[in-house]
Amino acid sequence: MFKPSQRLATLPTPATIAMAARARELKAQGKPVISLALGQPDFPSPAAALDGAVAEVKAGHTGYPPIPGQKPLLEAIAEKFRRDNGLEVSLDQLMVCNGGKQAIFNAFMASLDEGDEVIVPAPYWVSYPLIARMFGGVPVEVACREEDGFRPQAEAIRKVITPRTRWLVLNFPNNPTGAILERADLEAIAAVLRDAPHVMVMSDEIYEHLTFDGRHHLSLLNVAPDLADRILIINGMSKAYAMTGWRVGFACGPVPLIKAMIKVQGNTTSGICTLAQGGSVAALQEDIAGVRAMRETYERRRALVVGALRQIQGLSCAIPQGAFYAYPGLSALIGKKSAGGRVLNDDVAFAEALLEEAHVATVPGSAFGYGPHLRLSFAASDAELEEACQRLATFVQGITD
Structure with missing residues (x-):
């Protein structure tokens, strides 16, 4: 039984x-x-994505793909970071996953030991604490008050950091509130992180293109490039490109962490569907109209x-x-x-x-x-x-x- x-x-x-x-x-x-x-x-989903997937079929690209992702998609993701975020990243800082959720899974499995703490500002997407708990992690919530625009206060984060803190999760634009972080918010959080060099940051930016009233998404890595060796960016094709069922997410981070995440993925799902990867290349290369x-x-x-x-x-x-x-x-x-x-x-x-x-x-x-x-x-x-x-x-x- x-x-x-x-x-x-x-x-x-x-x-x-x-x-x-x-x-x-x-x-x-x-x-x-x-x-x-x-x-x-x-x-x-974009017509270009459909055409890109069909092109993969016609080219016979139906074998096992590389675990980190096919080179054309990794190159398209690197160009996306350059074009959309003003960030220069190398291909060995990138990996492709079965949706953004697997990127989170890979990162937590690769890094968490029993009792390690993960700071999660609340309201939060439901999967962050659940996945952390799967690997023995302890979610530590920081309330983001409605009167503060549902944005985490840097000093509230500072107060809950302990020697067991392993990660701080930032998800902005936020699910479920739609809150975003301004430059001043990110600068204040970066100052706290500089005093806690053992804390990594998971920055889930899956909604980066969906901002309103003329606002533009700003990544913590833009504001604090000195923290690059501690920041993992999670993103994917599901929200802005309406490609939820294609299951293509990606992560960008320090090379040692990405290598560990690739090792995790190699022993779970291996590489991502070649057809979905081809469609994602086409979508990322298409005009963003x-x-x-x-x-x-x-x-x-x-x-x-x-x-x-x-x-x-x-x-x-x-x-x-x-x-x-x-x-x-x-x-x-x-x-x-x-x-x-x-x-x-x-x-x-x-x-x-x-x-x-x-x-x-x-x-x-x-x-x-x-x-x-x-x-x-x-x-x-x-x-x-x-x-x-x-x-x-x-x-x-x-x-x-």
């Missing part, structure tokens, strides 16, 4: 996946569910969603500066009852009631380490977003003391 390991048995299913699964169940039952639970762009068009669409949808949420009495909603999520607060509604009689003890109960009664799938903020909030993805059509916001408004109107 199978018995899961103790470590695996204690890991919960990521809330984003659980809520999306329940939404699919209800939809299969004929319920008119609108799912805003997953970070899934609602755009097709398609990315700009997506960003403009998301910015317009942001205005639609945030405007509607701010009209609902009992909700608060900070304006996201990037990514494609809104993160409304629910404090005024916790402890009350839904029209269907459910007691809304916390944001989990709120999200479950919203799904079951109004058929709108979201993710409770407590899953991201910071509640009571909801995460709503506005990577959906205008019609779906308008209907979802109307259903949410009706649901809230039905709440009683």
Whole structure:
């Protein structure tokens, strides 16, 4: 009889996946569910990516690929860092992974020993603490307050650094809040890191191209090049290029760390699908006009969603500066009852009631380490977003003391 390991048995299913699964169940039952639970762009992958993958097939490139990635893709990634970020990187600082999540997995497996600490500003993407725990790491949360724009304060980070601290995770533009870091934020964090030379930084920049109001993403490596031997950048094709199913992520970091991560990958999945790599080369080399068009669409949808949420009495909603999520607060509604009689003890109960009664799938903020909030993805059509916001408004109107 199978018995899961103790470590695996204690890991919960990521809330984003659980809520999306329940939404699919209800939809299969004929319920008119609108799912805003997953970070899934609602755009097709670029035509250039499709052509690039087909070209790989026609060229017969269907054998085992190099574990770090095929040279044309590594060169395209290096050019992307030069073009988009003003960073010069060598090919031995790069590797290609099965999505950004595997890059995180590789890095933590390569570096964490039992009891090592990983500082994770909250709200955070659900997988950072879960993956750290898989390898015996101890997540250490630092609350990023709504009144601070959900940005981590440097002194709060300093206070939780210990001799066991191994990593600081920075994910900006942020999932789930859409917060970004300004130069002053990065400079303050860099100053803290200079006093803690044993701490590595994982900078997840997967949403770098999705910033609003004329803002531009700035990497910690731009601000603090002296910390280059301690910074690992995570990125990939899924969000800005709408290539989630292609499973192509990449990492850029110090050569010794990248070599260790390649060793991990060589003993798990090995190299990445050659067809996906060819498509990624083509997408990265294409004019970025398609990315700009997506960003403009998301910015317009942001205005639609945030405007509607701010009209609902009992909700608060900070304006996201990037990514494609809104993160409304629910404090005024916790402890009350839904029209269907459910007691809304916390944001989990709120999200479950919203799904079951109004058929709108979201993710409770407590899953991201910071509640009571909801995460709503506005990577959906205008019609779906308008209907979802109307259903949410009706649901809230039905709440009683």
